[in-house]
Amino acid sequence: MSTKTVASEVATEPSGAPRGKYPPGPNSGKRGKIGGQLGAVRRDPLGFFTHCARTYGDITAIRYFNFRSFYINNPEYIEDVLVNNARKFHKGPVLQANKGVFGEGLLTSEGNFWLRQRRLAQPAFHRARIAAYAETMVGYTERHLEMWHDGEERDIHEEMLRVTLQIVGKTLFDADVARDAQEVGKSLELLLELSADFARDILIPRWLPTPKNIRKARAIKKLDKIIYRIIEERRKSGRDAGDLLSMLLAARDEDGSRMTDKQLRDESITLFLAGHETTANTLSWTWWLLAQNPAAEKKLHAELDSVLGGRAPTLEDVAKLKYAENVLTESLRLYPPAWGLARLAIEEHEIAGYKVPKGTGISIAQWVMHRDPRWYEAPEEFRPERWEDGLAKRLPRFAYFPFGGGPRQCIGNTFALMEATLVLATIAQRYRFRLVEGHPVVPLASITLRPRHGIRAVLEARRLKSIHMASLPTEES
Numbered sequence: 353m354s355t356k357t358v359a360s361e362v363a364t365e366p367s368g369a370p371r372g373k374y375p376p377g378p379n380s381g382k383r384g385k386i387g388g389q390l391g392a393v394r395r396d397p398l399g400f401f402t403h404c405a406r407t408y409g410d411i412t413a414i415r416y417f418n419f420r421s422f423y424i425n426n427p428e429y430i431e432d433v434l435v436n437n438a439r440k441f442h443k444g445p446v447l448q449a450n451k452g453v454f455g456e457g458l459l460t461s462e463g464n465f466w467l468r469q470r471r472l473a474q475p476a477f478h479r480a481r482i483a484a485y486a487e488t489m490v491g492y493t494e495r496h497l498e499m500w501h502d503g504e505e506r507d508i509h510e511e512m513l514r515v516t517l518q519i520v521g522k523t524l525f526d527a528d529v530a531r532d533a534q535e536v537g538k539s540l541e542l543l544l545e546l547s548a549d550f551a552r553d554i555l556i557p558r559w560l561p562t563p564k565n566i567r568k569a570r571a572i573k574k575l576d577k578i579i580y581r582i583i584e585e586r587r588k589s590g591r592d593a594g595d596l597l598s599m600l601l602a603a604r605d606e607d608g609s610r611m612t613d614k615q616l617r618d619e620s621i622t623l624f625l626a627g628h629e630t631t632a633n634t635l636s637w638t639w640w641l642l643a644q645n646p647a648a649e650k651k652l653h654a655e656l657d658s659v660l661g662g663r664a665p666t667l668e669d670v671a672k673l674k675y676a677e678n679v680l681t682e683s684l685r686l687y688p689p690a691w692g693l694a695r696l697a698i699e700e701h702e703i704a705g706y707k708v709p710k711g712t713g714i715s716i717a718q719w720v721m722h723r724d725p726r727w728y729e730a731p732e733e734f735r736p737e738r739w740e741d742g743l744a745k746r747l748p749r750f751a752y753f754p755f756g757g758g759p760r761q762c763i764g765n766t767f768a769l770m771e772a773t774l775v776l777a778t779i780a781q782r783y784r785f786r787l788v789e790g791h792p793v794v795p796l797a798s799i800t801l802r803p804r805h806g807i808r809a810v811l812e813a814r815r816l817k818s819i820h821m822a823s824l825p826t827e828e829s
């Protein structure tokens with residue numbers, strides 16, 4: 353991939369002085385289409401950003417009608433925006449357009465309100481608290497596997513969504529609302545589907561009664577009803593169910609104040625959505641990659657057989673499953689569920705010598721950075737081994753960032769990695785997947801990156817019994 357920067361729209365000034373008004377980009381030196389790059393981004397966002405990085409270098413000027421955005425593809429520029437100058441930027445227009453769903457939850461809120469909520473929610477994600485969920489994660493996966501049979505054809509993505517939904521339902525809302533969790537999941541999936549066309553989300557106002565907006569409003573109403581009822585019941589009972597909702601209900605700010613029902617609703621929906629679909633995507637892409645890489649699959653099986661010998665994984669095993677960790681790290685590199693991030697400048701800033709006026713968008717694409725040959729040898733190949741000799745420590749901080757970074761970094765990263773490892777270990781001990789030939793597996797880049805048509809595969813039961821029996825002590829021993 354060529355990363356050289358081509359001539360900018362306005363001639364570059366002598367070194368040190370501000371450069372041209374805009375970085376190079378598809379609009380340079382021509383009048384272009386009235387909508388700018390909106391059509392191209394809508395048609396193929398992954399291809400579009402890859403093309404920009406290859407053609408224009410580390411910073412590209414993009415335009416959607418009269419909205420200007422800078423796409424940055426350099427780890428230092430990204431650190432500058434997400435970490436060093438985070439207070440100068442808000443979340444981008446796509447997330448803002450989805451405030452009808454997320455409200456003022458952690459993902460979408462800003463400023464002091466966000467900071468207060470983040471502080472309130474943080475204890476619910478401490479390692480010790482999350483550790484208590486390990487058993488739930490394994491137990492719910494095993495329960496799900498009871499429905500599977502050798503030789504059956506299933507949509508793996510659909511299956512992973514169900515498993516992670518059940519896990520988030522239990523850890524967030526507790527088991528007594530398992531049926532509601534299903535309803536919540538279905539409505540959330542519909543909302544995600546309706547948000548797939550993100551450009552449309554920005555252009556068409558939420559209040560306009562289009563068929564899509566009406567369906568969206570209905571799904572939100574359904575969700576709200578369930579969530580508010582759960583909150584009310586829990587408040588009344590005063591019970592500490594040991595789940596995230598209990599933590600949020602008990603959380604107090606420094607001044608002693610607690611979250612209102614509306615805040616609890618917004619946080620619950622945000623965590624429910626952020627916490628189930630992303631992890632399901634990670635697992636789905638991982639199964640797909642493993643099914644195409646038999647050597648890696650074999651190595652994973654060997655590790656599981658030697659560490660677990662057929663028994664269910666526990667929290668203590670997570671640190672021992674080194675190859676499984678590398679498999680997931682590599683899967684998150686190639687198919688990052690959060691494939692891109694967006695920000696909006698709320699103050700003027702400067703990047704790479706270019707002025708970033710207030711109101712300019714910033715686009716960042718993990719999808720492109722994670723496949724950049726400057727950091728990765730054979731970047732398109734699935735090679736879990738590349739992480740074995742400390743690559744993570746040698747990379748610039750923002751050459752690999754599936755969970756974002758800076759103050760807005762994913763609050764659920766430890767939860768997600770633990771869950772992904774435990775689910776992967778539980779399932780891979782029992783089954784491998786054989787992909788159904790002819791079924792197209794195509795990434796769909798909406799807010800998250802998921803397989804557009806799912807992933808169809810035949811379940812093949814692994815003959816583990818012999819290993820299991822062999823590892824058990826005999827009567828004589």
Ligand code: HEM
Nearest residue numbers: 458459626627630631689690754755756760762763764768
């Ligand atoms: C593999 C799984 C996951 C991935 C790849 C992922 C990725 C991300 C990324 C990239 C961000 C930053 C967004 C930005 O800067 O604009 C984020 C934020 C967030 N994630 Fe995750 N996430 C995952 C799992 C989870 C889980 C399991 C939870 C909760 C149970 C969660 C809850 C959140 C929340 C609440 C935020 C907003 C944090 C804030 O702004 O304070 N995520 N996630």
